[in-house]
Amino acid sequence: MEENEVLVSVKNVSKKFSLDLKSSLKYGALDIIKSSFGVPIKKTLRPKEFWAVKDVSFELRRGECIGLIGHNGAGKSTLLKVLNGLYNPDEGEIIMKGKVGALIELGAGFNPILSGRENIYNNASILGFTKKEVEAKIDSIIAFSEIEEFIDMPVQNYSSGMKVRLGFAVASHLEPDVLIIDEVLAVGDLGFTLKCFNKIDKLLPHTAVIFVSHSMPMVSRICNEIILMDHGKVSYQGKDTGKGIDAYYDMFKTDENSEIVFDTKEVKLLTSHIVDNTIRNSCYDVQWNTDFLLEIELENINLRKMPHFSFVVYDKEQRAIAEFIPADQDITVDYTPGQRKKFQFKIKNFNFSKGSYTITITLQKNFTTEVFYKEHRIININITGSDQMWTPILLDSTQISN
Structure with a gap:
């Protein structure tokens, strides 16, 4: 086959389902009767029906990878099942060339009462591989899956992680022309996930x-x-992955208030804001790679000494990606109970890429022990002025030579 040929062609594919079993059985029976007598089946929705996938089109060539993203229930897994032939589309056309390997659901394609080794042969035969071809790869498949000592155990006794390991090992080592991967890789541990991506890197050119x-x-x-x-x-489709990912994040934007997650009633955060910055839709607009002044006001309820301050920055997926700890904190200074006091902290070169971020504050006795108070989302920040990026950090750099 040619290196740049189209292996997957999807044209205006749609799939509909019924909201309940009764209507599903009723419509299914009617459709069978109509098709038996050559009566055309209406493509419009009937009562209690909905489009799980509607009018999706794309082409995929050898060496390309398309990402399907969206909220739960958006239709991603349904589309994959239509592509893999598990569902027939109600509208549209699908053309797939070559051998197709799919990891759509955890353990899908495995016979639970057969051993892992027997399932390897089963899956390979479904994909069109001969026993001799499988025998040439089976040692490599088993080694990659890292379940050698359990390979002759029935798959029904495997953990979810073991099923993912075996499923990916089979699908990738048989080197299909088209590889379909659902969310199953999220089940594996970090080490195996890295192995999977290294394997995908090797497979992708072909x-x-x-x-x-x-x-x-x-x-x-x-x-x-x-x-x-x-x-x-389809809400967005294109080769600008950063734009598509930002559109995905925008679907989950909320105006959540801050959340106190730890409070010993020793000290309390009263206010928090960025000085001289306008707040809009509960977010402060901050220019990329600039400084800003964070001001908080505390009420000391019962502390005798100054608390230790630390701040953590969370990205759009609520991953902690940075921490700033103000320098020269003196936690031995006396702190009068009942006192209200404002503190200012200068944050330098806030060089996170365009998007939304939140700041969490922690007040504790020292850097590692005895938390007095912790509150999420005391500040919501929207970075402006930089190019659209999917990475969380955009470093400042210049070219100094050709």
Whole structure:
């Protein structure tokens, strides 16, 4: 096959379902009767039906990876099942060339009463591989899965992680022309996930990959095109992965208030704001790579000494990505109970890429022990003025030579 040929062609594909079993059985029976007599089946929705996937189109060539992203229930997994032939589309056309390997659901394709070794042969035969071809790869498959001592145990006794290891090992080592991967990689541990991505890197030049994940770092790691789905429809489609990922994050924006997660009633945060910055939609706009002044006001309820301050920055996926601890803190200074006092902290070169971030404050006896108070989202920040990026940090750099 040609290196740059189209392996997957999806044209205006739609799939509908019924909201309950009774109507599903009723419509299914009617459709069978109509098709038996050559009566055309209406493509419009009937009562209690909805479009799980509506009018999706794309082409995927060898060496390309398309990422399907969206909220739970957006239609991603349904689309994958249509692509893999588990569901027939109600509308549209799908053309897939070559051998297709799929990891759509945990343990899908495995016979639970057969051993891992027997399931390897079963899966390979479904993909069209001969026993001789499998025998040439089986040692490598078992070694990659890291479940050698359990390979002859029935799959029904495997943990979720073991099923993922075996499923990915089989799908990747048989080197399919099209590889379909759902969220299952999120089940594995970090070490195995890294192995999987290294394997995908080796496969990708000769394979077309369809990848579904809620982890945007994973998506941005391998995908060169994004389809963002929302209630079955395509909300964004294009090769600007950063734009697609930002559109995904925008779907989950909320105006959540701060949340106290630890409070010993010794000290309390009264106010927090960024000095001389306008707050808009509960967020402060901050220019990329600039300084700003964070001011807080505390009420000392019962402390005798000054608390230790620390602040943690969280990204759009609520991962802690940075921490700033004000220098020269003197936690031996006397602190009068009942006193209200304001503190200012200068944050220098806030060089996070365009997007939304939150700040959490922790007050404690010292750097590592005895937390007095902790509150999430005391400050919401929207970084402006930089190029659209999916990475959390955009470092300041210049070219000094050709």
